[in-house]
Amino acid sequence: MSNEVQPVGTARLLQLARDKYVATYGCEPVVAASAPGRVNLIGEHIDYCEGFVLPVTIPFETLIVGSYNETDKCNILSVLADEDAQTSFPSSSAESLKPGPPTWSNYVKGSIANFPDPVKGFDAVIVSDVPIGSGLSSSAALEVAVFTFLEALTGKSVDAIEKAQLCQKAEHDFPGVPCGIMDQYIVTMGKKNHALLIDCQSLEATQIPLELGEYVVLVTNSNVKHELTGSEYPQRRAQCQQAAEKLGLSSLRGAKREDLEELKRLNCDKLVIMRAKHVIEEIYRTTEVAKSLRRNDLERVGKLFFQSHESLSKLMEVSCSELDELVDIIRGAPGVLGARMTGGGFGGCVVTLVKRDEVDNLKSIVLKEYSGNPTFFICQTNDGARTHIL
Ligand code: GLA
Numbered sequence: 534m535s536n537e538v539q540p541v542g543t544a545r546l547l548q549l550a551r552d553k554y555v556a557t558y559g560c561e562p563v564v565a566a567s568a569p570g571r572v573n574l575i576g577e578h579i580d581y582c583e584g585f586v587l588p589v590t591i592p593f594e595t596l597i598v599g600s601y602n603e604t605d606k607c608n609i610l611s612v613l614a615d616e617d618a619q620t621s622f623p624s625s626s627a628e629s630l631k632p633g634p635p636t637w638s639n640y641v642k643g644s645i646a647n648f649p650d651p652v653k654g655f656d657a658v659i660v661s662d663v664p665i666g667s668g669l670s671s672s673a674a675l676e677v678a679v680f681t682f683l684e685a686l687t688g689k690s691v692d693a694i695e696k697a698q699l700c701q702k703a704e705h706d707f708p709g710v711p712c713g714i715m716d717q718y719i720v721t722m723g724k725k726n727h728a729l730l731i732d733c734q735s736l737e738a739t740q741i742p743l744e745l746g747e748y749v750v751l752v753t754n755s756n757v758k759h760e761l762t763g764s765e766y767p768q769r770r771a772q773c774q775q776a777a778e779k780l781g782l783s784s785l786r787g788a789k790r791e792d793l794e795e796l797k798r799l800n801c802d803k804l805v806i807m808r809a810k811h812v813i814e815e816i817y818r819t820t821e822v823a824k825s826l827r828r829n830d831l832e833r834v835g836k837l838f839f840q841s842h843e844s845l846s847k848l849m850e851v852s853c854s855e856l857d858e859l860v861d862i863i864r865g866a867p868g869v870l871g872a873r874m875t876g877g878g879f880g881g882c883v884v885t886l887v888k889r890d891e892v893d894n895l896k897s898i899v900l901k902e903y904s905g906n907p908t909f910f911i912c913q914t915n916d917g918a919r920t921h922i923l
Contacts, residue, residue: 536900538754538910540592541662543567547921549612550598554658557610561923562598562658566681568918569594570663571670571719572752572875572884574728575841576819578849580713582773583734583786584816587823588715589743590723590915591752593664595674597682598923599657607652609641611659613671624654632707640672643703644679650689657682664908666758668881672708673716676700681918694736697721711767723917730823734786741826743914748831748870750912751885751892753863755855755905758880766877769808769849776801776809785812811848815841835870835886842873851878855905859883862902866895884912 541549547565554562569590576586595613602608608621620638622630630646632639641659645652659678663671677700684690691699700717704710718738719729727740777785779801780792790813796806818837825833842860846852856874860883863872868891875884887895892911899907 536896536908538664538908540594540910543594543596543921546594546596546660546662547598547923550596550658550660551923553610553612553660554598554656557658558602558656560600563600563923564682564685565596565598565921565923566678566685566918567594567596567921568674568677568681568720569723569915570674571716571723572750572882572912573715574750574875574884575822575837575873576715576815577841577845577873577875577878578769578773578851579812579815579819580715580731580733581770582777582812582816583784584812585819585823586715586731586733587728587741587819588719588723588731589728589750589912590719590917591669591910592913592915593662593669594915595659595661595663595671595678596921597657597659597678599655599682599686601686602654602656604654606654607645608656609638609659610657611637613637613659613661613665625652632709636708637675639707640675640703641679643707644676644683644700646706647699647703648680648683648687649691649699650687652683652687655686664754667754667756668876668878670716670720670876672704672710673700673720676703677717677720677918681920685920693721694718711770719917721918723915725914725916727914728823728826730819734784739823741823743826744829745831745886746829747889748886749889749892751887751895752875752910752912753859753883753885753899754908755859755880755882756908757853757855757905759853765851765879769851772805772808773812776805776812779805785809786816788813807848807850811844814844831870831886838871838873838884838886839864845874845878849878853879855880856883859899859903859907862899863895866898867891869895
């Protein structure tokens with residue numbers, strides 16, 4: 534069906550990268566690594582409050598091939614979004630790396646700069662089919678793919694949790710986005726046919742088998758991106774932190790429903806109380822979804838999805854008219870158990886729990902009724918970051 538985006542597939546991506554490498558550098562690459570994108574099933578705007586999140590990997594991924602070049606320069610050819618872009622910068626053993634144009638190179642530099650050992654010069658080609666700017670974590674996929682490539686290139690392996698933290702730091706320091714740990718964590722440690730329940734306080738995680746029977750998770754991309762994201766995300770983080778501090782807590786993880794009354798009594802800002810309410814209830818919903826998946830109670834999962842969307846739209850105020858419109862259209866369609874926006878918000882995607890038999894019907898309803906240009910994919914899960922034999 535049209536409007537369906539298909540993953541290119543690892544074997545084809547690997548071939549593409551290898552061909553480009555040979556054409557550009559005149560020899561074969563020796564190391565290859567990849568990392569997938571992700572969608573979050575539930576637990577939104579919660580990771581930076583040390584709560585629980587429940588993301589899954591998606592079948593789209595970013596892949597890098599390369600070899601040492603015996604110089605003190607890193608030369609990178611990126612074939613992201615069907616366009617070739619070339620950049621060169623000093624290796625981390627030659628000079629300290631600094632953020633700078635082109636924008637995409639900052640994700641690569643960030644991973645190199647945060648790699649525990651100095652990295653000598655290398656040539657590389659990066660290819661990807663992760664849709665960019667759609668809230669599917671193309672940035673974490675790139676950071677973690679590069680980091681995994683560096684592990685293979687240098688022979689130094691890094692503990693998986695530490696690796697996720699270093700890649701998160703790469704995103705803080707280089708592109709300058711104050712993200713939580715969720716994206717880098719799932720992209721590093723995701724597993725096929727599982728969702729990952731991550732405790733963002735202890736950083737422990739539990740693999741939850743994703744057995745949906747006659748249901749699937751359909752991802753609908755609104756294909757809109759509002760430029761609000763840059764300023765609004767840090768503001769939400771700050772408001773949640775403010776609520777925690779008012780309550781004498783280090784994060785909202787320890788807050789309870791009764792604390793909302795306490796915040797009112799302390800004359801806390803109305804918006805701050807709304808954010809805190811979202812966080813407290815979303816942490817509960819996330820653990821309930823994990824339990825319901827284990828019990829195979831998909832109807833309850835669906836209800837919690839709708840509640841989560843409502844809360845992200847009305848209390849956290851990170852949705853937008855297009856995402857609200859999509860969820861409203863999807864809500865009334867046959868075979869749908871639940872739907873919600875996923876990721877940072879202000880555009881991006883909606884996840885829907887829907888009967889497999891009704892997917893085509895749902896797509897035609899959305900295509901007919903949605904005012905924008907949606908694209909779709911069924912969320913088949915993938916393995917997290919890994920290396921490949923060339
Ligand atoms: C972005 C951030 C994540 C997380 C989500 C919202 O994807 O990178 O850390 O905060 O938004 O849940």
